[in-house]
Amino acid sequence: MEWSACLDEYEKLVIRMTTPRVVIDNAVCPKATVVKVDSARKHGILLEAVQVLTDLNLSIKKAYISSDGRWFMDVFHVTDLNGNKLTDKSVINYIEQSLVTIHYGRKTGSNGLTALELTGTDRVGLLSEVFAVLADLQCNVVDAKVWTHNGRIASLMFVKDCNSGSAIEDTQQIDRIEARLRNVLKGDNDIRSAKTMVSMAVTHTERRLHQMMFADRDYERNPILQPSGDSPVVTVQNWVERGYSVVNVQCRDRTKLLFDVVCTLTDMEYIVFHATIKTSGDRAYLEFYIRHADGTPISSEPERQRVIQCLQAAVERRASEGVRLELCTLDRQCLLADVTRTFRENGLNVTRAEISTTRDMALNVFYVTDAIGNAADPKLIESVRQKIGMSSLKVKELPPLVYHQEAEREDQTAGVAGTVLLSLGSLVKRNLYHLGLIRSYS
Numbered sequence: 001m002e003w004s005a006c007l008d009e010y011e012k013l014v015i016r017m018t019t020p021r022v023v024i025d026n027a028v029c030p031k032a033t034v035v036k037v038d039s040a041r042k043h044g045i046l047l048e049a050v051q052v053l054t055d056l057n058l059s060i061k062k063a064y065i066s067s068d069g070r071w072f073m074d075v076f077h078v079t080d081l082n083g084n085k086l087t088d089k090s091v092i093n094y095i096e097q098s099l100v101t102i103h104y105g106r107k108t109g110s111n112g113l114t115a116l117e118l119t120g121t122d123r124v125g126l127l128s129e130v131f132a133v134l135a136d137l138q139c140n141v142v143d144a145k146v147w148t149h150n151g152r153i154a155s156l157m158f159v160k161d162c163n164s165g166s167a168i169e170d171t172q173q174i175d176r177i178e179a180r181l182r183n184v185l186k187g188d189n190d191i192r193s194a195k196t197m198v199s200m201a202v203t204h205t206e207r208r209l210h211q212m213m214f215a216d217r218d219y220e221r222n223p224i225l226q227p228s229g230d231s232p233v234v235t236v237q238n239w240v241e242r243g244y245s246v247v248n249v250q251c252r253d254r255t256k257l258l259f260d261v262v263c264t265l266t267d268m269e270y271i272v273f274h275a276t277i278k279t280s281g282d283r284a285y286l287e288f289y290i291r292h293a294d295g296t297p298i299s300s301e302p303e304r305q306r307v308i309q310c311l312q313a314a315v316e317r318r319a320s321e322g323v324r325l326e327l328c329t330l331d332r333q334c335l336l337a338d339v340t341r342t343f344r345e346n347g348l349n350v351t352r353a354e355i356s357t358t359r360d361m362a363l364n365v366f367y368v369t370d371a372i373g374n375a376a377d378p379k380l381i382e383s384v385r386q387k388i389g390m391s392s393l394k395v396k397e398l399p400p401l402v403y404h405q406e407a408e409r410e411d412q413t414a415g416v417a418g419t420v421l422l423s424l425g426s427l428v429k430r431n432l433y434h435l436g437l438i439r440s441y442s
Helices: 002-018 045-054 089-100 126-136 171-186 205-215 257-267 301-317 335-345 378-388 424-434
Strands: 021-025 033-040 059-068 071-079 114-121 139-149 152-161 195-199 233-239 244-252 270-280 283-292 323-330 349-358 361-369 393-395
Touching: 021 089, 033 045, 033 089, 045 059, 045 071, 045 089, 045 257, 059 257, 114 171, 114 205, 126 139, 126 152, 126 171, 126 335, 139 205, 139 301, 152 205, 171 195, 205 257, 205 301, 233 301, 244 257, 244 270, 244 301, 257 270, 257 283, 257 301, 323 378, 335 349, 335 361, 335 378, 378 393
Parallel strands: none
Antiparallel strands: 021 033, 033 071, 059 071, 059 270, 114 152, 114 195, 139 152, 139 349, 233 244, 244 283, 270 283, 323 361, 323 393, 349 361
16 A cells, blocks of 8 residues: 555656646737747657647747757747737637647547548549549548648548448448549559548548658659749758757748648657747748657768658648638538539639538638649639539638737848858757746847
């Protein structure tokens, strides 16, 4: 009994030592809410922290990450999408509670739904065929996300049986779903790479989409269209004296950018020891000091090129190409099949989609281009809206992110163009200052 009591006290001590300390401050910065997190370091904890913030569609304006021994310290400057500080007490409390529990990790349950994972070669009308098959098999799509990149498509769909209203558990029905979807995905020339899988539980949806496209090696494939002049610029160089690989990413700023980059580094089994993230106007500058889990930096030119390709793909997958259409209407069987068939019949290609259902209402977003990936004719868009319903289908572009002009000028560390790296001591000192752990004597 004494040993059991002692063990309980030990477990309590471990919990106290490993539970993150979270401080959310609206006073220290005039333009953003500052979120500070101190925690015992473990692989993936940075991704968990960023995920909490980006799942709330918060904009991360700046961030400083530093790992000292076995301790992880970071600070995020965040706003809502309108560029305002966070003032809603329920949101602030949710962030605090979620960040306190990140050390233990989280899984996303299926909520009584069946998860379908699909990858294959993208083509005009493919999504219409997929939804038609699911409707024919009495599957109701409750929630889904669809990404396309470099001629490939990945989708994670959550479905339920139309008749029972519950998850699909019958093995024969699952086999039928997988077989028919695989036939649709492989088309005439994608027999080897088309994949379907049914699962009752998955990890974070967007992280899983990154993993699916990474496994599909979309980063190695040539883009269908010529890349624009605003493609992400990624450089990787080794800092031999300190044993780090330094990764710089420069691209247009957008929501969830930091999540996409950190997610890819984490799933490639790299550990971020230090990082600085800044935004200036509509540009984002991200710098990471990384190592393998065994403490070694990137060791070969092929590996360096692979990291560059993978991070470029991570930034591009969520890039919003095409006209953004919002469909808000009463949900019904075959709704998605009918809508996407109308897109296909009018030569519109869906480059990205987000499907959701709230009670009896369907709330869906589609990004569409013409058949070869160029901007769709506005007259064609209006014709499609008339066929589906002008009041139900609307062109609704997201408002641009709001940027504040910073009064102070900040020193830049390693530039994307290959500027000289600063010493590790300087980097850590600056990050500790931004984390509020040391004073400035300048």
